[in-house]
Amino acid sequence: MPLVVNVSRVDLNLFVVLDAIYTEGGITRASERLNLTQPAISHALARLRELVDDPLFVREGHAMVPTPAAHALIGPVRRALKEIEGSLNRLKQFDPATSTRAFRIGMRHIVESATLPALAQRLRAQAPHVQIVSAHHDRDALHGALATGELDAVIDVLLPRVQHVSYQLLAGGRMVVAVRAGHPRVGDTLDLATYLEVEHVMTSSRRSGPGLEDLALQRLGHERRVAVRCQHHWTACQLVASSDLLLTMPERYAGSANAALGNRLLPFPLATPANDLYLYWHANADAEPGNRWLREQIRNCLADHEPAESA
DNA sequence: GCGCCGTCTCGGTGAAACGT
DNA sequence: ACGTTTCACCGAGACGGCGC
Secondary structure, eight states: OOSSOOGGGSOTHHHHHHHHHHHHSSHHHHHHHHTOOHHHHHHHHHHHHHHHTSOOEEEETTEEEEOHHHHHHHHHHHHHHHHHHHHHHHHHOOOTTTOOOEEEEEEOHHHHHHHHHHHHHHHHHHOTTOEEEEEOOOGGGHHHHHHTTSOSEEEESOOOOOTTEEEEEEEOOOEEEEEOTTOSSOOSSOOHHHHHHSEEEEEOSSSSOOOHHHHHHHHTTOOOEEEEEESOHHHHHHHHHTSSOEEEEEHHHHHHHHHHHTOEEEEOSSSOOOOOEEEEEEGGGTTOHHHHHHHHHHHHHHHHTOOOOOO
């Protein structure tokens, strides 16, 4: 036997044979159990013997009696076989009521704050034992994170097409402008001229570069003045409440924070740039029951919490 | 890169030999 | 008599070489 066994060179069926001989106490009965001929089991035992450099079973009358090496192997072998069998069964079926699986969902903080509370509540209601992990994801490493199982799904805006990554539109999105109560320049409506005259706060995880609303303005030859750039919408909403800055943000995230701060929400004064949300997952997980269930819950949750059409 | 072909390896079978 | 091991053979799949 080599000093170090390379498992890639080992026929794992041999351990099924080991278990069958150990259980049945004979090669003939093991062959019947595995629906193979008796010589096939005998050959498999010979290969096992060569692998572990031990007879494993010695004949005593009409019985095959396990050696100490077989006794030492059978426990780990049975545990491993049971683990593999369990994993294969889990791939074929997913039971929310009993599953203890951890679901890892990639989302930006803004998506998390608007989506996770309701989503977690929905998931926990149907699957009380699952663990939900929300994690920041690198958009450039989307495929790797989904392919390796680091993430089960990702919720984000429209991203460049990636091979082997499936995606689906979750919810359409409009933009609104948050403005403080009593703003000296902005009344009940907001026209484009006023929008361009007043200074803005914008949120972005990047240090520079335009937002969706800037791209929409640029297409019409306009440019707004961004006085403050910050990373979190909550911070920006607080800035709006304590200054004359305007904040343009997706409607789906705008409600609760601005309401709590007393800010008003007005329609964005242009044909709204798309702020649609998409669900991403690896194509290999298309038919995987647990992943399908998760995607269904995310879709239903986003559909239930879509902002109502404004007049 | 792809398909075809020959060769090799491995695990299966049936039959016979062997051991208890 | 019964069960295990060994032998000869077969088929499937892997692999390498070759031509296109």
